[in-house]
Amino acid sequence: MAPGAATPASPRPARQRNRTLWFWIFVGPFAAGLILFTYVPLAWSVYLSFFDAHNTVSPTDFVGLDNYTAMLGDPSFRAALLTFAVFTAFIVPATYALSLGLALAVNRLRFAQAFFRSVFFLPTACSYVVAALVWKLSIFNGVRFGLANTVLGWFGADQIAWLSTTDPPWYWLVIVTVRLWLQAGFYMVLFLAGLQRVPPQLYEAAAVDGARPGWQTFRYITFPALRATSVAVVLLLVIGAFQAFDEFYNLLSDARGYPPYARPPLVYLYYTALGQGQNLGLGSAGAVILALIIAVVTVAQARWFGLGGKDEKAV
């Protein structure tokens, strides 16, 4: 082979080989971890869902769709799905409104802005478990020396067993407030970033055109300008609601189990599959059903927001 012919071709494959090598050196361990710890368990879970798998992950008794029909026919699982729907329907708009309100308030501050940002953001650093226990044991315990009951006592009101009564369902107040406290600060920061990206010229032009500051400016300038941020916030909030487990579990469970109310699907599946129940086939069927519901809701939500469509670039 003539040297002149080989020279231009040879460095390119060598560089290509190096690139491939480096790609796998950096990506390989993570890809292997993803496959080993995410995709294999997922596939195994789908496999288990077609077997009678009591106290075993290597079952032999194929039961077809029995686990799926049992799970869908189980009123406790259906109640858990309803609990989840109620929680999502409340927590998503509530957190959205609170975090946007906080962002608008903090953004208008002329002094101590950094201090207030930090104050509202700090709860994000607290774990859900710790916050839930503080809520349960200190603020919303049901005896006379709990913080909430002490305040009620000043006004002559009766003590309330916040987490133990179902009529009225005060436990929702406890569950929702702990999550609002924990996550509103994080979304406030996202909205603050969005607010700072709104060009001041828009407000100046609106002022010249006679728009009044306040509601009118917010309605016609700020809110539409925050559309991209709003879409991201709502998506993150819905995903976070799907994953609700820690605060429910720590607020309402005890050594003997979990009451039938306010039991989200993850808590129910935890008890079915990973608790003493160890019915891994039934639990896996429930997990597959839940994953399908989440997928359908996410796709529907994405289409509703126009994500992935031709309008996305305009967002």
Add this chain to the structure above:
Amino acid sequence: MPISRRRLLTTGGGLALAGGLAAACGSNTGREDSGSRSQLSQWYHQYGEAGTEPAVRRYAKAYKNADVRVQWRPGNYDQQTAAALLTDSGPDVFEVNGPTLDQIRGGQIVDLTDLVQGVKDDFHPAALAPKTHDGRIWAVPQVIDTQVLYYRRSLLDKAGVKPPRTLDELVDAAKKLTDARTKGLFLGNDGGAGVLGGTPLHAAGLSLVTADGKVGFDDPAAARTLGKIRRLYADKSLLLGAPADWSDPSALVQGLTAMQWSGLWALPQIKKALGDDFGVLPFPSDGPSGRPAVPVGAYGSAVSARSRRKAAAKAYVKWLWVERTDFQQDFALSYGFHIPARVSLAKKADRLRSGAAADIVRFTVDHGYAQPLLWTVASQTAYQDALSRIIKDGADPDRELKAAVRTTGAELRRVKKTS
């Protein structure tokens, strides 16, 4: 002297080989004094009583035939062990609050029948029954724990209330004992749904599962009795939302309640705080076929079927929980307060011979019942959910119990089908 590359590699290789051989011979395992003994891992759930953990470590250290490493595990112990039994990294020997029928039938634990030969009759029958399936014994009972109704004598005297002997009297007493500062009765923050379990059914002369393996509460008397627990809630006689739950006597000691359902283990703490100002009762009977009821539970010692050292693990269980009666007595009574699982040891224990402790031992013998093995987790969840809805939501007891009967019946058919 200059060292050549060949010499350096030879020396280094020799050192590495020597180190490898030393490690292979067991001289560098990172564990003390292991020698050629088996290495066993033993799990305990976290006991609340101070001194229990050092005690069990002392027992393990005293065993000469194996190097026993104790793991003291806080948190949801039953769920931890259930998950660990699916893997090879679980314990060799472990405490079990059961075992469950599915654990036995799933081949997750080892048959220990031969360990108790000769002393089987010395174990309290109520402690041994839930560990026996098809005539085989699957865990060696360690201690007996039971639950009773504690009451403050002074508060009852002040309200002119006598210690309740029937469920109706309990409902009335709880109402009379309730005022702005103190509630009449504490059955746990969930109103009793979790802790009471089958106790009201036994008080009505029924059971969770009958001796011949049928649903034991498919009876109108069950709905009537559970309806009375609802009355306690509806009367606002129950303490709810206490910082510490039923297993901790704080609510009674702090004066938040006049009566509390709690465990035998709470007795020393209550005695220390209240002196003689308290008494104990079994759960009161209900109806013409009723009888007082006292639930009995027993943590037992089991061996994992996935253990690679099953023979050594069984030998250790036999040594500790069958032969070393001195350690068993110490474990039951020196730290917390439990009844030794061996009848002969319970009879010898001075601390169980007088006062409330003697009453509780008598209740356990006369009225003790254990949760049957056929009572599966699915049945328990369905029943507890029904009980919670009856108590808190005022749901129709008859309808709720019918649903629980259906689930329990299906579970019983499932476990019988493959047994």
